Amino acid sequence: MKPKMIKLIRILSDYTEFVTASSLAANMDVSTRSIKSYIQEINSFYPDAIESSREGYRIDKQAARRILEESGTHIPQSSQERIVYIINSLIKSDTSVNTYDLCDEMYVSYSTIKNDLQAVKSRLRKYDLQLNNNHDNLTVSGLEKNKRRLLSSILYDESNVNFVNLETIQNIFPEIEIELIKDSLLEIFDRFHYFVNDYSLINLVLHITIAIDRIRNRNVNTEDIHDMPPISSHEYELARNIARKIEEDFQIEYNQAEVYELALLLISRATAIDYQSITVSNLGDFITPECLALVKELISDVNSFYYIDLTEPEFLIRFALHIRNLLQRSKNNYFSRNPLTEEIKTSCPLIYDVSVCLSSIIKERTGISINDDEIAYIAFHLGSTLEAQKNLSEKVTAALYCPSYYDTNVKLTDTINRHFSSELLITNIFTEERELEKAGKSDLVLSTVPLNSVIQLPLLQISPFFTEKDVQSLRRQLTEIKTNKRRKQFREYLEYLIVPEFFERRDDLTDYDQVVRHMVGKMVSMGYVDEDFEQDIRAREQLSATAFQDFAIPHAMKMRAHKTGINVLISDTPVRWGDKQVRIVLMLCFNRDERFIFNEIFEPLTMVLSSRENVKRLVTAGDYQEFIGMLAGFMEF
Template identity: 35%
Template structure:
């Protein structure tokens, strides 16, 4: 609604009496005919809002408060809200938009609008679209497919990193029955025994909803030059979905629209139930190239991160995911992931492994993988990493159990059954005095001890009931955490150097900081001259920043020496789309690759908390920083 209309409504609502058209005309400096035209258009938009009689005009008090409250809420207030509003307007019309009408509708000055338009122009260029400005009129130039991608990205941005459920899509497209769209997709998939997950299903519903909205407004997707790669099942599913939606929404799906939907379906699901296939069947299902690629990813993760991928269920799921990913890459499709930023911030090690996997895929296929797709790889790799992380640190223990028939054997069997991946039983003793010679990390005793041991211990019953199992589990967890913290401290002491510490408050950017650090590490014999190039190659794949911290490193850990450069700036360093206060650049020699994983994981755990980052970045002495870093971990 135009600004002058809202002003007129507010003016009328300020009076309880009838106001003549002449008084309104005099107040606004226009003719009585113009006032009548304004009121006619207002009542067309909101029927009966302004009452008329031979006395003049008066507002309907029952409607006006609701109208003004709703209108106030709907007016974009922040720059990001205004940009989303303008982009929607541009996409929804082929007609040029007058910028002065736009500034009035948004209640902003022309100069503020032009600043917004400059940012919009930059955003559109990243989406292969162009903002045209001719004689104070703006319009959107580009392909229909790219405009639809833009609408999808706006929807995900408005979700602000949360999972997009059906209700969010319904609020965005109120004119369309999104529940019906979902019902059609789910039922059609089910009838064809086609499997997908909730994330991909949501992406498909968004795609279909945007397509229907565009078709209803006569924006057709035509791209006859594209050579689609799809399987026949996906095409049959797409054709069936299109047929049902055509009759319900009164649209016409072109052959190109059906083909585009088919390729989306084939890239985001499968008619294979992974629970019913064996690893030996994977090559036939996914293809030799895909299986070779998965094997190379597994080999690299083992080599550089000491993560062994051997779980059969994981290999099956991951192979099917990579198969669909390769299909998306070949067809230039990318699937949005609402949790990308969360995964980068909360699970940096898992995300870093996924980046490495994406590097292997890029080397083999030539395709660069988006952050969203990397986050989907992280979904799968996270399962394997967490599984291995739990079994990586074993705790040695001594078991005290007096001889009584074979009950001690039963006890050991139960301990092995429940905690075989977590503990290593060094010795079994029958007398408390034997504990004096024990060298293990902790003691499990089935009898009360007369003397408190020097190492941690837990007392259980001879029957090893549920409560005993919980007590042992809690103690193992505490000891494993403490062991990791002790290892972290030893690792830091082994490769940190006071020369590699810098505290600055000067304004700086990512590239300048990295050049300075890489030059210093090269001069001190830690890296080769091309190390800066390797660091920037890794940054180009996906930023190493998470939250207010960056942990830059090369893709392959092949430095001359293992070390870490600490660069602090409490005022912040511009790092792509982020601002970081702490930069910890890590160099790793081949023999210390396992250290990298453990140190990276520990640093990520400490530095995901902003309070730790703010405290550590303010410290300007090396020893203070290291002591506080260890204190944060403990």
């Protein structure tokens, strides 16, 4: 379909009421005659897509979406999608982006883009970034790290669409009974003493569903497994049992290569209660050094540009196996069909765009061109991992040590989840104490028996029957862990802002003028502010004194420091500050690109210092570390 017609469809999609031909012509800078011609041609291909009346024209929304999808134009189709597209274009471009070019790329009118730019400006402002418009040539100014923080936030927001839940999979594959696959997996895991968390279970169900779809469509894995590292008979038997059940339920046949791939898939996602599975250390036994180096380069690239850490072992193993299989499929000139492609493109454009960038790296290193379906699989891995990361960051993670029969482990896990599913995620189940060394990244260890050794992680002993007393104990433990996490983050902010050189104890500065002159001088000498900062401090003080009871927080009204920091002075003798006598002075300076830190720290800091008891104790701090520790410890969450 011609670009002009696509643009007309996009413009009509923005309206719910009828639009006159003259209005459409003005929007598109063409004649009304051309508008009528375009509409006639569109309706010849898609009858009744555009309705006409004496009031003008109106398009059927569903028809518009179908036309755009069928024409292969995967362009933003809502205001929110356009905002993400514009932000991504601006941040990734080395030069200015022209407003009219955006209109052409997204097939929308100039007025639509102007409205979207207001929302873009608001979104940028939250990350201390500024939208510049010079005669419709757009740029973004601000710190590079803030640009990446913004892209990172968009990626995590997109992962919220949860395109990997069981209901979505069922809608995409209506002829495959998804619940049956899930139930079969859980039943066989139970029999083989395997544990899988909810996130990994959904991933397994999706991949097995796709395998069923592939085999039904005669796209069978023909890899020669004799060239591959042998797999333990225990886990191969697990895969064989699942394959038999899938064959029986869905009337398909798993060959040896399919069973081998299923075994790799299982041991990268499920935790064997009594078996050592694939780890980062032995991953090289299953994929080539070249493939592993490529995977690490891809992960490093995402981290360096988007500030997203994908080195978590489960993702690394799963992603490495996926890239290995992708490269193997390419040798046979076979790529997987992906029914999620259109949905991911539409609902997660930035995640998809990141995946396109990764596919270009793969092409540079291997010469393999990857199609849209395979790119969408990469997007799926990224999206599901970001979603899991977000959930993990909001939940406390725990390893369960329960040296008893497996069904007891499962029942105990289910009982705990019924009480704490929104707060706690059990990531591993162990039946031997020596295995607890694998629980290093967990926040907590739950054990049904006393331990013989000492572990570094918080430990809570519970009954195998998880009584009401256990519920209360675990609730208290979760509250304490969450509080400590927030306190740790606040301390990290403090250590970033208050460098050791900015902590000082004096007894010879007795009034406001001496203190301000001295503290500003230090900040100037360390390159944080210019000399006119003192004038800014005094101007703010004249409007309203920044002294509160026993402390003062002098700061400028404008955030134009070179660096963000807090200069701390403790006076052994009270300092005259207007009509107050202060013992602690915290002089703040903020760079406008780091306003988010100001928002995070200013209010809690003043709340801590508003307690005279806290100030009395802070005055006794003997050194920098003790002061930071006290300040963080006083925080109430």
